Amino acid sequence: MAPSRHVHALIITALIFALIGAVRLVTFNIHYFDPFNNGIRDYEITDILFSQLRDPERVDREERIVLVHIARPERAEVARLLNLIGSRSPRVIGVDILFAGRKDAEGDSLLAAAIARNPAVVLASNLAPYDDERRGIPGMVYSDSLFTREARSAYTNFLAGTDRTVRLFNPFITTLTGERERAFGVALAEAYDPNRVGLLRWRYGDRPVRINYSGGYRRFLRVDGRALLETEDEEPLAVFRDRIVILGFIDSQQPDAPIEDRYFTPLNEAYTGRSLPDMYGAVIHANIVSMILDGRYIFELPPWLEALLAIVFTYVNVLVIHAIYHRLPDSYHGVTRIMQLVELFCFFFLVALLFYHFRLKIDFSTGFLALVLAYDIVMIYESFIRKRIPLLNAPDHE
Amino acid sequence: MNKVCILLFLPLLLCGQPQDVPLVMYAAGKIDYEGGASGKSIPVYTGIYLTGQGRLSLGEDASLEAISGDQFVRLTSPGRYPLSDLFAEEARETGFIDRFINFVRRGLEQSGTAEDLERAYQENQGNAQGNINGLGDAGLSGLLPFGGTLFPLPTTFTWPGDNAATSYRIRVVDSLTEAVVLTATTRDTSLLLDLSGLYLQDNHRYYWEVFPNAAPSSRPSRLGAQAPAVAGTRIYFTYRDRDRSQVLAPVTGLPMYRGTASEAQRRLLEAMALEEADYLYAADRAYRDGLAEEPNNPIIRRAYAAFLSRWNQRSLARNLIRTR
Numbered sequence: 001m002a003p004s005r006h007v008h009a010l011i012i013t014a015l016i017f018a019l020i021g022a023v024r025l026v027t028f029n030i031h032y033f034d035p036f037n038n039g040i041r042d043y044e045i046t047d048i049l050f051s052q053l054r055d056p057e058r059v060d061r062e063e064r065i066v067l068v069h070i071a072r073p074e075r076a077e078v079a080r081l082l083n084l085i086g087s088r089s090p091r092v093i094g095v096d097i098l099f100a101g102r103k104d105a106e107g108d109s110l111l112a113a114a115i116a117r118n119p120a121v122v123l124a125s126n127l128a129p130y131d132d133e134r135r136g137i138p139g140m141v142y143s144d145s146l147f148t149r150e151a152r153s154a155y156t157n158f159l160a161g162t163d164r165t166v167r168l169f170n171p172f173i174t175t176l177t178g179e180r181e182r183a184f185g186v187a188l189a190e191a192y193d194p195n196r197v198g199l200l201r202w203r204y205g206d207r208p209v210r211i212n213y214s215g216g217y218r219r220f221l222r223v224d225g226r227a228l229l230e231t232e233d234e235e236p237l238a239v240f241r242d243r244i245v246i247l248g249f250i251d252s253q254q255p256d257a258p259i260e261d262r263y264f265t266p267l268n269e270a271y272t273g274r275s276l277p278d279m280y281g282a283v284i285h286a287n288i289v290s291m292i293l294d295g296r297y298i299f300e301l302p303p304w305l306e307a308l309l310a311i312v313f314t315y316v317n318v319l320v321i322h323a324i325y326h327r328l329p330d331s332y333h334g335v336t337r338i339m340q341l342v343e344l345f346c347f348f349f350l351v352a353l354l355f356y357h358f359r360l361k362i363d364f365s366t367g368f369l370a371l372v373l374a375y376d377i378v379m380i381y382e383s384f385i386r387k388r389i390p391l392l393n394a395p396d397h398e
Numbered sequence: 399m400n401k402v403c404i405l406l407f408l409p410l411l412l413c414g415q416p417q418d419v420p421l422v423m424y425a426a427g428k429i430d431y432e433g434g435a436s437g438k439s440i441p442v443y444t445g446i447y448l449t450g451q452g453r454l455s456l457g458e459d460a461s462l463e464a465i466s467g468d469q470f471v472r473l474t475s476p477g478r479y480p481l482s483d484l485f486a487e488e489a490r491e492t493g494f495i496d497r498f499i500n501f502v503r504r505g506l507e508q509s510g511t512a513e514d515l516e517r518a519y520q521e522n523q524g525n526a527q528g529n530i531n532g533l534g535d536a537g538l539s540g541l542l543p544f545g546g547t548l549f550p551l552p553t554t555f556t557w558p559g560d561n562a563a564t565s566y567r568i569r570v571v572d573s574l575t576e577a578v579v580l581t582a583t584t585r586d587t588s589l590l591l592d593l594s595g596l597y598l599q600d601n602h603r604y605y606w607e608v609f610p611n612a613a614p615s616s617r618p619s620r621l622g623a624q625a626p627a628v629a630g631t632r633i634y635f636t637y638r639d640r641d642r643s644q645v646l647a648p649v650t651g652l653p654m655y656r657g658t659a660s661e662a663q664r665r666l667l668e669a670m671a672l673e674e675a676d677y678l679y680a681a682d683r684a685y686r687d688g689l690a691e692e693p694n695n696p697i698i699r700r701a702y703a704a705f706l707s708r709w710n711q712r713s714l715a716r717n718l719i720r721t722r
Contacts, residue, residue: 005720028637052501053494059422059470066445217465218470225442349498356494 001015002141003392011317016314016370049355050213050266057359059219065286066221066243069250073097075107079114081225086118094122094184096156096248096282101382108146116150122187125153136176154187159208165264166284168208174364186289196292210298213267217283231338244289248282282381299360310367317371321378334374343371420466422449427460454479475609542707546678547636550594559587563610573603573634592695600639605632645675662692666701678709
């Protein structure tokens with residue numbers, strides 16, 4: 001008995017996924033292809049949605065967070081700023097600066113005193129480099145003990161280097177020494193609304209969280225630290241009352257502004273290829289805080305469900321393309337290509353729509369790739385494989 | 399029924415109101431808010447709500463960013479700005495479907511035929527060109543000189559008119575140090591400057607920009623929207639203390655240049671050589687002189703149109719060809 005069309009479709013589907021697996025295995029492990037690989041690896045379809053499909057005219061203002069720009073982190077200046085800001089009872093002051101070691105005695109003592117005077121201060125720390133052998137973070141890099149004695153610390157690392165797009169962050173990490181650390185944004189949000197962080201912990205635990213960027217620097221209240229120190233008026237300080245304050249490097253957003261502590265994000269207008277980093281670390285932290293406080297997380301399908309969807313999608317397409325191959329052999333090429341284009345367009349639109357309106361991210365790149373490959377694999381199967389394996393043919397099949 | 403009405407409209411009543419009061423997101427320099435809810439003039443700082451229908455007054459070098467609802471406004475020029483004008487109109491909203499279709503259209507244009515590629519390239523010129531901060535053809539149309547290198551010669555700076563402007567302030571600024579080399583105010587839309595008389599350094603980069611001195615009713619630009627034609631566009635140029643004849647020497651020595659009886663053809667050759675050496679303003683003058691000699695010469699018209707198109711003056715280029 002000849003195999004049914006479903007059996008053929010299953011075999012072709014399996015071939016497609018085997019080819020995709022082989023291509024990924026080969027290309028992603030050959031150093032020669034590195035530039036190509038980097039481009040592909042650092043790209044997600046939702047980047048297009050963040051960078052191209054948002055309405056740039058609309059700015060969703062965030063009133064709970066104030067960003068304070070510090071051009072040069074002179075310790076005496078930071079101490080004066082902390083005293084000024086702290087005098088207006090902010091909910092929390094996040095200092096996105098690592099004060100490694102001791103420098104001048106006067107500046108150090110002023111800063112230590114300012115931190116001790118302001119219990120609302122959260123200092124930046126860093127995760128120590130990942131230990132490959134022990135498979136974990138061995139410890140933390142804190143500011144000098146002179147400053148951390150009286151203050152909390154939270155790590156400012158994102159799940160990406162300065163050369164990659166920052167999409168994820170780890171809200172909590174347990175180091176190899178058993179210490180449970182929290183991210184800078186989480187520590188700030190916790191000081192403002194602990195219940196929201198409880199919700200985050202319940203939903204994600206130690207798993208990475210995708211950052212739902214609500215916008216760039218324009219949506220946050222901003223103050224220049226130097227101007228604050230130079231003015232004698234009291235009124236400019238009123239902005240800090242009951243707000244989350246983040247001190248860090250937040251220069252102008254011009255292309256020629258310093259690259260220091262500046263990262264690629266999905267909001268970058270150039271979503272593939274070369275471009276300039278578009279967002280300062282402090283603004284990313286502010287976006288994280290805003291996301292946690294609003295509870296506006298990005299929903300993701302579990303990997304198994306995405307894989308199942310891709311397989312079903314491919315299988316159905318192979319069934320149709322295979323049928324076209326046999327029933328419309330003369331117009332196989334044209335009909336299949338048009339069908340692929342229309343499907344790609346519709347599915348891209350659907351993925352975009354789900355992300356835009358429901359914050360549901362579906363990674364359907366494998367399904368798209370399978371759809372593109374289906375045309376050729378059906379032809380290879382029919383003209384090459386099937387002819388050589390009699391078991392796949394009806395007794396009268398040529 | 400009443401319950402349904404309450405459920406439908408209560409969220410509308412609860413949401414949105416506080417967000418509609420303009421909030422100052424960033425303020426630097428001397429800024430006052432006059433005639434607001436308090437009726438007095440108050441200094442403006444980050445975090446202040448601008449209540450009532452007052453007027454913002456910005457001093458020299460002051461800048462302000464504010465949001466009302468989801469409308470963002472940035473002010474960087476000195477002047478007085480009635481709040482009712484700043485947030486009077488709803489920003490033109492583009493729906494998700496429009497943005498999606500535009501995105502796909504751009505993608506198709508950039509991956510299509512050679513002709514489509516050229517069109518896509520031209521549409522992106524405004525962002526791609528190094529010497530302009532972003533406004534593309536709309537920001538460059540009618541501006542002269544539009545970049546390149548300038549000789550130490552009398553140069554006419556030209557810009558398009560603004561109906562609301564009573565006068566214009568033009569500045570020439572050192573791009574490295576931001577030192578202002580020249581500031582002048584004029585009622586006309588052009589100004590003749592002898593560059594040899596200015597304190598410009600050889601091989602240094604400068605930019606020039608012009609601001610309409612707006613009447614009180616004129617509105618500042620909203621970020622992301624179509625900006626007024628001239629305000630805020632910086633045009634970078636390099637000043638070189640070099641003789642024009644020196645640049646043209648390779649061309650004027652050619653037998654073709656010396657042998658031709660046509661002055662227009664000479665200007666055409668000069669224009670090409672000047673553009674090649676990045677003297678765009680001088681090249682533009684040469685093309686114009688050539689056209690003045692022979693207005694109907696199709697070669698000069700097309701060469702000039704191609705030149706203008708290459709340098710972001712696409713509207714002028716189109717007109718030059720269409721009038722034929």
